[in-house]
Amino acid sequence: MRAALADRVPGVRTAWPPLPRRTRPSRTVLTIRTPISRRAATALAAGSLVVPFACWVVLSASGAVPATFLPSPGAVLAAGWEMARSGELAVDVGTTTLRVLEGFGLAVLVSVPLGIVMGAFHAGRALFEPVIGLLRYLPASAFIPLLIIWLGLGEPSKIAILFLGTVFFNALMTADVVRGVPRSLVDVSYTLGARRGEVLRKVVVPHSVPGVIDAVRVNAAAAWNFVVVAELVNSTAGLGYRIVRAQRFLQTDKIFAVLVVIGVIGVMIDVALRLVRALVGRWAA
């Protein structure tokens, strides 16, 4: 028998003075990754909404800031109601939503298969990742002038901005999700007789679905941002257009109302996608 630890020096441990003890702090709301009470959670969540709103009410009511700069909540509500009543709001929301569906929808249709190819095949990664890694750092909003020159002032240039702003991120995120499929799951599928296409269809894709929905949820938020940016330039309808119009006439109450609408729709999209995710990803819970 060989001794790999030849330099080991054996000996009985001597009596050292006892190690100093540290007092353990008790549990608080700020203990790392520890659940807090339902009441505390509700209070914190409510506070995060109520406090800024209260600041807004106080600031606008006190007259410290002119109403032209900071309209009161009442004025914003009235402006919103007026837009809703005239039918203007429905048209704007419809136009903007349609653009998101077209631009981002197209991006999802392209980026998900692309991401699967990049995630499943080393060749796919080698081929696409360098160029996509570069392209995603080019800000989509910087493409607006170029796209207007190429595609004109109409819908195509707006949809193209949405597409460019989301397609690369979604492809890279999808690829990461696909790379997260455990190797053992792929290996075992081959030993059960699956061929390459079957492993992709019956193992890689189903395992990736919840993660891809997560990626889509993150990038849907980005799409919702880009559409407003796209509409700031030369539109005739849409929520971004409405903001530019309102700015021209110094209607800050209207700008605020549109911002609230944008936020609410964004939250609705997020909640809807979370619901879909919870439904199809029950196995992953």
Added chain:
Amino acid sequence: MGRVTLELVDVCKDYRVRGQRKRALDGVRLTVSPREFLCVVGASGSGKSTLLSLVAGLTTPTSGEITVEGRPITGPGPDRGLVFQTGSLYPWRTVERNVAFGLELLALDTAERRRRVDWYLAETGLAAVRRSLPRQLSGGQQQRVAIARALACEPDVLLLDEPFGALDVQTKEDMQLLIRQIWRDTGTTVLMVTHDVEEAVFLGTRVVVLASDPGRVAAEIRIPLADDRDLTAKRTPVFHELRASVEDLVRASHRREVIR
């Protein structure tokens, strides 16, 4: 000399670790006969898992040849069912749909597939949880699903890679009895890799000891225990003797890290 189910001839496998070639397996010769239950034991670093992954066709040998029923191995296939230590179930598929996976790939009508799935679920004691998802199962149940799923493809040889390594001692003994029962009921040839000598002696009809660094066959011991052995066999003098001699062989072929 009868037929041979699995044959390894002078199999070597090299790995590249930080630019250095490292030999994991060195000239392994092994034959497994039909209906044998062969257990391969060895310390970590003896290349046990490498051996199994070569037979499964997930990696290719650097040199040498592996044949199953006379056919050289070119890649993984359903003729060599594989069970890992943990976590190889499809988490989105229910127990019965996990077991059915291999059969779904074949041109089988639904009734026939169902009949077979039902049999394997009953054989592995999973009928009651057939509609559960893997995450709802205990560790022992999950391994039973993996075994049933591999067996449903009727492999020529069932490959088990430390299948009970992550289970508690009691569950492990239940599983040992179960796998012996399944082996007798199905007549499947089994090649199992483990570091647990007691398990190898209890389960195997033959035990092969692998030496470490590089992995090579150090010894082969026939296990003359009855085919219908139960847990009481573990208390017999014959068992103790076999276990002691295999332990000595493993110890002698293991690169020691610490001595006292």
